[in-house]
Amino acid sequence: MTAIDNKSLKTWHELLNNWLEATDKIKNDGTFYDDNNIFNLLEIERSISDYLEDREKSGLKLDDLMKNFRPYLVIYQKIAQEFSEIKPSDVQAELRNAHNIIKQYRKEIQALRLHRNKPTRDEMKDYIDDTRKKNGCANFEALARKLGYKDGTTVKNMIKNLRLIEYTIPPHKR
Numbered sequence: 001m002t003a004i005d006n007k008s009l010k011t012w013h014e015l016l017n018n019w020l021e022a023t024d025k026i027k028n029d030g031t032f033y034d035d036n037n038i039f040n041l042l043e044i045e046r047s048i049s050d051y052l053e054d055r056e057k058s059g060l061k062l063d064d065l066m067k068n069f070r071p072y073l074v075i076y077q078k079i080a081q082e083f084s085e086i087k088p089s090d091v092q093a094e095l096r097n098a099h100n101i102i103k104q105y106r107k108e109i110q111a112l113r114l115h116r117n118k119p120t121r122d123e124m125k126d127y128i129d130d131t132r133k134k135n136g137c138a139n140f141e142a143l144a145r146k147l148g149y150k151d152g153t154t155v156k157n158m159i160k161n162l163r164l165i166e167y168t169i170p171p172h173k174r
Contacts, residue, residue: 011051012051012066015048016065018044019041019044022040022041023041023072026038028076045072048069121163127147128143130146131146136171137170138168138169139152140152140155
């Protein structure tokens, strides 16, 4: 490779990197900022086109990347055409699957909300043991204060749901 080839390849890589950076900035949202980005991209594409023509005229070989280079508009139209070929039934199926996934996560979140801040069976046993009265019975009011509830009735119902009501009775009376 000659020095001209190395300089030419360096120019190609700079142009290609500038083109890639410019394509990343485009959002296709129709704003003035986006139009300005498209204008800059078109200027870079003109430079690339001129570069490739000059390279061909000077007799230098074009590598595969240079031969296969396509302007942004051509690539964008190809992608848009592929999207237009998607059948409505496919879109409906995808939408249905998305809704099913949302429903599944909604149920999981609801289940987590129901069990949030509620102790497990083993934790509840420890709490009951920590708040027993001197006679050995469970102190539901103290247990409610410890768990952050207003009254002992709520905690008593929680204990019933955990099937630990017998555990609240003093050990010598069981």
